[in-house]
Structures are given as C-alpha cells and as structure tokens.
Amino acid sequence: MKYETCFKDSLAFIEKKLQKALRARERSPAIIHKAMQYAAFTGGKRFRPVLTLAACEACGGKPQDAIAGALAIEMIHTYSLVHDDLPALDNDDMRRGHPTCHRKFGEANAILAGDALLTLAFELLTEAQPEEKAIRLVREVALAAGVHGMIGGQVADLAGESRKKSLKEHLYISRCKTGQLIRVSALAGALSAGASPRQVRAITHYGECLGLAFQVVDDLLDKDGFCDVMSPRAAAGKAARLIGQAKAVAKSFGPRAAKLNYLADFLMSRIP
C-alpha cells in the first residue's frame, strides 16, 4: 500500500489542523503568515506528525488527543529546514522543487518566519489537555529540539563540515539532528494517549531506532553521511537492523500498532 493511501485519514486531519493553526490572524503583518504558510505547505511527507498520531493510536489514544504535539513537532521540523536552508548555513535555493523560503521572501523574513514557527509550536502545545500532559510535552519537545538535540546535532554537523568525520561523530550528529525529533514525535504520541511508563519506554525505543534508521536511509539515498564511513551494503544492513528493532516494538503493541508497523515498513522500502 502507498504511504498516502495508508495514512490518508491522518494526513487529511493534519493538513486541516495545520491550516487552521497557521491561518493569518488579524493585526499581524501578512508577509510573516505567507512565509510561514509557504514553508509549512510546500511538499513534505508529514512523517513526524503521522508518527505522533500512530504512536498515540498504538497506546489507545485518539488523533484529537495527539494533534497539538503532532502539529508542534511539524512546525519545529519546518522551522529547522527554513533556517538550515539560509545562505549562512546550507545555502540552498531549492527545496522539494520550489524556491526555499528565503529565496521567495528574503532572508530577514525567512529568519523571522522560522523564529515564529518555533514560538508558535510552544503556544500550540499549551492547548494539550490536561495541563500536566501539556507541560510534559513542552519539556520533552524543548529538550529534543535544543542544544542536546536537534540544534546540538546541527552545530556539530557544521563544525565538522570541512573534514572527514568518524563513524562515532556521524552517529552523534544523526541521533541529535534527525533522531531526537523523530524520537520525540513517537514519545509525544504515547504521552498524549496517557500511556503507561512501560509503554512510554517501548515507544521511545521505537522512535530512537526509527530516527537513526531514517538518517542512515537518507544518507544512502544522497550517497553522503554514513556512506563516507561505511559501505552502502553495511549502511543498508544497519538501517534494516534498526527498522527490525522498531518493528519488534510495534508487534508487542498488537493490532493497534498497525500504523507504527507500516511506518517502519515504509522506511524499509526506501532502502536502495
């Protein structure tokens, strides 16, 4: 089954709620909303929010329970792409076949749109219910997105750009830059469903395996990163083992985890 078919309902729900969260609001300048919407609605598989909803379902929750976390994480992912594409960072003119946000709206508006998406993510998380759940989400998302997580990985990646990195460095960068946000996507779903500590641990393990595998598969497709320190065959084997571990977790949750299992299969199918 195709990704879009399998997650049709989740994707429709995410698009509807994301549009609502990013609608232009009275009194703020139109340009910032346009830049935020442009960045958020230009392609993208919505892998992270789909994962959040899937993890919530696996723990017995409903999509509505997890949507605040799902949208917040997608906004943080979006902001990170907008800032990564800037001339001072990756200097990319195109993303997903369209001009990058700063090429379309100028650098200043792209920087501010990224800042606004990050800020809005935390505003959204406060809508989660009850309050102790909301505050746990804010904390986990901030930790995953900050200097110990996504930003830390990005900084380490930039710092090592001009030289050959070791396998250990690639693992650190991938676990932080890509892995932490995917881990917290799964975790946010479990927390939103009111999962038990044992379920939360299992879902976290699923997210960690999937997150690292995601980066290994990306590097295989782009022929960089892990491919600089491993043969393609070894990298493919590593990705397959990690995805196998994720599938074992999904299996332990029974039929409610069908979507978690499918997300793992989807990633497996991308291994070249």
Place this chain on the structure above:
Amino acid sequence: MKYETCFKDSLAFIEKKLQKALRARERSPAIIHKAMQYAAFTGGKRFRPVLTLAACEACGGKPQDAIAGALAIEMIHTYSLVHDDLPALDNDDMRRGHPTCHRKFGEANAILAGDALLTLAFELLTEAQPEEKAIRLVREVALAAGVHGMIGGQVADLAGESRKKSLKEHLYISRCKTGQLIRVSALAGALSAGASPRQVRAITHYGECLGLAFQVVDDLLDKDGFCDVMSPRAAAGKAARLIGQAKAVAKSFGPRAAKLNYLADFLMSRIP
C-alpha cells in the same frame, strides 16, 4: 539611587541563575554554549527580569517563585537581539561596545544560538511550579514573543523601513516589538506570585504603559522612531504621561511595589 544599587540583590540572583541555566552541558558542542553565553553576558541592564521579580514582589511573591519566568524572558530578549543584529536584518557589527554574536562566532552559529536560546526559554518555563502556572507562563510568553507580539512588530518594522511611517504605525510597532515582552515580563511576575485576577490586570496595565514608554524614551535617545512623527517635547510628554500611569498602578500596590515604582522612576530619569 543608582539602578545597580537599587536592584543589587535582584541582579546578583539573576546573574547566578542565568549562569547556571547557560552552563555548558555534557555532550553538546562547546561552540553553541560559548555563543549563547557571549550573547547573554555582554552588558545589558536586565530590565525585563528585574521587572519580573519586582512585579512578583508587588504581588506578595518571592524571587524564587518568579525566576524561571524572569530568565526565560531575558533569554528571549537576548535571542531577539542576536537575530536582529544579523546582516540580513539590522546588520550591526557592534552591540554594547562588543562585536555582535555573528561577528564573533559567525552567522551560522549566531542563528543557531538564537534558536537555542528561544528553545531553552521554553524548557526553563516548565520548571515553574505548580504545573498550571507553568503552562500559563508558556502560553503568555509564546503569545508575547510570536507573530502577534515581538516578531510581528519586528516584521512590520522591517516592512516599513524604506518609507516614512505614520504615528499609528509607530504605535503598533512599538507596542508589539518592545511593548509585548515588557508587558509579559510584568505579567509573568504577577502570575508567578499567584496574583488575583484584579492584580493581574493592574500589573498588565503597568507593563503596557512602561513598555510603550520604554520605546518612546529609546527613540528620544536615538533621535528616531517616534521623533520622526512627533516633536521631542511631545514625545517626552507622552513618555512622562505613560510612566505616570505606571506609577499610579505601583502606588495602588503599597510599599511592596517600591521596586515597580523605582523602575518607573528610572525610566523617567532617562528622558532627555
């Protein structure tokens, strides 16, 4: 009495806690911590966190009750300066007599250090107790810092840079860009003290008056902004009236609001 003398205890408490919050943590790259610390400890009057502690005291709370909010808001103020100074925005090489963050650490690290400070601000707010207070703080701070607040004002300011702005535009920009963060600094103090709704409204009014006055005084000192649409005498009168309103609120809180009153006096003394 000098500002530094009057707020000696608050300033010492803020520095100690800010240093602790920004200490380098294991496993993250050193450069990002250095850039964050450099931005946070290069001069600065700590007007916003001092205001948060003063508003908390006026409502019967202790410094410890309000420190999470105070530090979070100072971090957001700091990140906004780091991003504002970037070449794509104000393109400033110097701030407070030192090279700006991007001149010292490069543009990429300055962008990421700003992102990290914003993210860390929300992580810190989750330490406020109890949880319903923490979530209210996250919400209010996100709203004040986002597209309806600080970022919205910054975008409007940039959009109108090349032409003469009306008084109405100056008011909108100042209320958003400067005013909202000062308003929420006061509000965070009141909320942290567990203030009554009536006290929260009064403190919010104090913060709004002080926030707008702050920008008018800044424009008077820099001979720009409001001075483009008002005579210096009219702008000074406007600032003095706003500060007078803030002082009236402080008076209504009695002797516990001595510091709120002093902050208003301090601003009044800066009117040239």
